[in-house]
Amino acid sequence: MDDKGDKTMKDRRELLAAGAAALPAIALGMEADCERPARGPNASEIPNHVVITHQGAKALFYDDLVAGRTVVLHCMSIATEPQYRTAESLARVQPLLAGRLGRDVFFYSLTVDPERDTVHALRDFAVRHGAGPGWSFLTGETAALLDLKARLFSQSGQSGGHRHGSEEDCALAMLRYGNAAVGLWGSVPACSSPEWIVRRLSWVEARQPAAGPPRRGGPSPDTYLRSEGRM
Amino acid sequence: MATRRDVLKLGLVAGGAGLLTARQALAQRKELVKFLCPPDDRPRQINDQPPSPEARPWMAELFVPPVMPPVPQLVPPPDPRAHQRYGEFLPRKLYEIREQEFIWQYHPDPPYDKGSYSWGFQAGSFLPSTPGPTYQARYGEPVLVRRTNELPPVGHAKVRFGLPSTTSHLHNAHTASESDGNPVDWIDSGEFWDHHYANFPAGHDPLQKLTTLWYHDHRLDFTAANVYAGLAGFYCLFDEDDTGDENTGWHLPSFPKYDIPLILQDIRFAAVDGGAQVVFDAWNTDGMLGDRMTVNRRITPRFSVEPRKYRFRLLDGGPSRFYELFLRSSRTESRRLQYPRFTAITGDGNFLPEPVETESIFLGVGQRVDVILDFSAYKPGDHVYLHNLLQQLNGAGPTGAYLDFDDPATNLLRFDVVPLTAPDNSRIPDQFRPWPRIDLSAVKRERVWTFDYEGGLWTINNRVMDPNRVDAGIDQGSAEIWTFRNGGRNWSHPIHSHFVEFLFLAINGRPYREDYIQDIGGRDPRGRDLDLEPILGRGTRSPVDSFMGGRRRDVAILLPSDELKVYMRWPDFLGKYVMHCHNVVHEDHAMMIRWDIVEPGKGFDQPRSADAVYTPPPDSPPHVEIRPASPTINDGPSPPPVPPLED
Numbered sequence: 001m002d003d004k005g006d007k008t009m010k011d012r013r014e015l016l017a018a019g020a021a022a023l024p025a026i027a028l029g030m031e032a033d034c035e036r037p038a039r040g041p042n043a044s045e046i047p048n049h050v051v052i053t054h055q056g057a058k059a060l061f062y063d064d065l066v067a068g069r070t071v072v073l074h075c076m077s078i079a080t081e082p083q084y085r086t087a088e089s090l091a092r093v094q095p096l097l098a099g100r101l102g103r104d105v106f107f108y109s110l111t112v113d114p115e116r117d118t119v120h121a122l123r124d125f126a127v128r129h130g131a132g133p134g135w136s137f138l139t140g141e142t143a144a145l146l147d148l149k150a151r152l153f154s155q156s157g158q159s160g161g162h163r164h165g166s167e168e169d170c171a172l173a174m175l176r177y178g179n180a181a182v183g184l185w186g187s188v189p190a191c192s193s194p195e196w197i198v199r200r201l202s203w204v205e206a207r208q209p210a211a212g213p214p215r216r217g218g219p220s221p222d223t224y225l226r227s228e229g230r231m
Numbered sequence: 232m233a234t235r236r237d238v239l240k241l242g243l244v245a246g247g248a249g250l251l252t253a254r255q256a257l258a259q260r261k262e263l264v265k266f267l268c269p270p271d272d273r274p275r276q277i278n279d280q281p282p283s284p285e286a287r288p289w290m291a292e293l294f295v296p297p298v299m300p301p302v303p304q305l306v307p308p309p310d311p312r313a314h315q316r317y318g319e320f321l322p323r324k325l326y327e328i329r330e331q332e333f334i335w336q337y338h339p340d341p342p343y344d345k346g347s348y349s350w351g352f353q354a355g356s357f358l359p360s361t362p363g364p365t366y367q368a369r370y371g372e373p374v375l376v377r378r379t380n381e382l383p384p385v386g387h388a389k390v391r392f393g394l395p396s397t398t399s400h401l402h403n404a405h406t407a408s409e410s411d412g413n414p415v416d417w418i419d420s421g422e423f424w425d426h427h428y429a430n431f432p433a434g435h436d437p438l439q440k441l442t443t444l445w446y447h448d449h450r451l452d453f454t455a456a457n458v459y460a461g462l463a464g465f466y467c468l469f470d471e472d473d474t475g476d477e478n479t480g481w482h483l484p485s486f487p488k489y490d491i492p493l494i495l496q497d498i499r500f501a502a503v504d505g506g507a508q509v510v511f512d513a514w515n516t517d518g519m520l521g522d523r524m525t526v527n528r529r530i531t532p533r534f535s536v537e538p539r540k541y542r543f544r545l546l547d548g549g550p551s552r553f554y555e556l557f558l559r560s561s562r563t564e565s566r567r568l569q570y571p572r573f574t575a576i577t578g579d580g581n582f583l584p585e586p587v588e589t590e591s592i593f594l595g596v597g598q599r600v601d602v603i604l605d606f607s608a609y610k611p612g613d614h615v616y617l618h619n620l621l622q623q624l625n626g627a628g629p630t631g632a633y634l635d636f637d638d639p640a641t642n643l644l645r646f647d648v649v650p651l652t653a654p655d656n657s658r659i660p661d662q663f664r665p666w667p668r669i670d671l672s673a674v675k676r677e678r679v680w681t682f683d684y685e686g687g688l689w690t691i692n693n694r695v696m697d698p699n700r701v702d703a704g705i706d707q708g709s710a711e712i713w714t715f716r717n718g719g720r721n722w723s724h725p726i727h728s729h730f731v732e733f734l735f736l737a738i739n740g741r742p743y744r745e746d747y748i749q750d751i752g753g754r755d756p757r758g759r760d761l762d763l764e765p766i767l768g769r770g771t772r773s774p775v776d777s778f779m780g781g782r783r784r785d786v787a788i789l790l791p792s793d794e795l796k797v798y799m800r801w802p803d804f805l806g807k808y809v810m811h812c813h814n815v816v817h818e819d820h821a822m823m824i825r826w827d828i829v830e831p832g833k834g835f836d837q838p839r840s841a842d843a844v845y846t847p848p849p850d851s852p853p854h855v856e857i858r859p860a861s862p863t864i865n866d867g868p869s870p871p872p873v874p875p876l877e878d
Binding site: 045084151153170172173174176179181182183186188189191192193204205206207208210211215217218220221222223 | 391
């Protein structure tokens, strides 16, 4: 597994080095058929569709954007933003991540309305929200975006799923956060405070095994003092 | 890694320039056409995934968790300053329990025989297990439990879907906030938390006593994953009536030989590298269903019983399934022998005023019912089978249809009758204890909680869990009337509130009568009439067909469109607690509120920020601040890069 992953990366680097500097080379590096090495713990779960960023670049959703990274994913559209305000929420999270956004933490905002949310429209939208490096708004072929939505955000499987008054039920108020290198994912309401959203990203980060004897984690040693005389 | 990312970043900019050669444009079109490459043909939800590997029923032996052994001392010793009322309830027993990752044997058949990575608890000389060891606690005997998180940290755990950062809630216990296992009171790998369980009934009222409690992980956002990974176990609370000895008190079957806890959990497995591993779907928000029914984490096991009375503590361990349990035996000469009844003695944590005979037991997630099963009419070689006949296809709840006994999906547990080894001195008393008194003069506030859905999140009063928002400020010692209203017409929610049990006042507008047992027999969640006769093949019905718990509970089953009105009272401690849906997938998608017990006179009606409720120390009540157990992403240097894991 490790070998395969490394090899893919190496191949791609070589292709990039050899080919044009243009981004499509990333996707061109893939074979024309659908074969790809399963790379990472979520490779079988997360669709690897071609998506287009608000900067007009194409990328394979899983291989190029998600694999191996700590990411925040969410569904949105420019039309529904006033109701759910998820982009607004991420815009508040962005400064708290300082230099890490774009380095090893990435936000991906997937439109559920790719027909209207074109690259151009999303670019304007990104500018309005001050999206910096590492935060990409994704559009593309309708079927690709709908499939991403279906797999990652909506509940419409054969076994029923739910309808809460809308066929377009797509978890628009929720952010998925995860560490794709490890395969660990959680969900957080987009309306949560920026600090709590950032804190969650730290939860899914890899850590070193603890050394030494166990440390006291709680309860807080001033519990009694603060409750004294109140019983 | 960085190199590739930098390249990608550069590429993004270059791509934006839109300079494409004709060849590239053609290739681009090809790529866009291949957007439907796999995995779009893969199942989208866990409930649609391929079935788990086959496992023959009744081949695995039931696992009976060991009784938790006390330890003589703790090093370092407990810190009395870390607990409310520690001096009043000095621990008389100390325990040490460790959360670990290990290989658990769900079934002897291949590929299960190679074992499956699980999380659970380890104590004393016992091997780690799921469920963990069973506590044998006693009223009047406070205990201190030191729980150490020895799980491998993120990036090292074989159970990838769980967060190895834990908080253990003692479900149903009347404990101080700091010992409750609040969702934000987590410890990371390498840390320990001291839980002080004072083991006294709420308000020192003997009628508030409890018996069957369970402990389970309650980590914010990861409760479903962590409990599904195996972090659960039982805590049995005894007293001078319910002694655990069939020769004394109420003479209920003796613990632990004839008093067996049974946690029901439905798990899905995938064949991986010749073994079978537990499958979790982090993308599911509705509720996960497994297709392998486990009892104490063995798939459809068997258990040898003597022809005598047993007490079984039935628990729906979730994550999302409702159960309606029925019995059938291998003996067909009489209806009573073929379809034995349960004698229910408890509902959730408490004893019923008197035992109730019933055809079936209905359980929502988190609920318990203790039953007495009497095998004395059976002979060695006979079999009695425990089945779940309730059909459920997704997280919404039961469909309203029943499955047939012969459907293998209904199998849970087979009792194999073996010869009697000693006289059965157990009895079923005619009466236990009355419900606690409802004192309406103590009611200070009434609140309505509406459970609904919005934008992928499960809501309570149109809000979602925010650990820093206090949705209800409750005056210590006061009572309140809460109305749980299901805002949805298709979804069921088992609603659980910590700290105290509630008493029903009304169900769907109908006042609760003292002699009333909530009975869904003849009524399915969608309100249609049901007829159990084709299943049970009986002429007449018993007065209670389906037992759903008594008047006093800690989980309220909100069936579609239901409205339940309950009475609760909050004495003894201060601090933060939660109320939430115990379909733990709903809970993790934010169907939870924080409520706080505050000093008398300082309660409030509308949600407030915790910062507004509590001024800085020393005026703040105990343990209300969020504990940042781990540095935030801004703190300190970045962790080292994650080594790729082997698949």
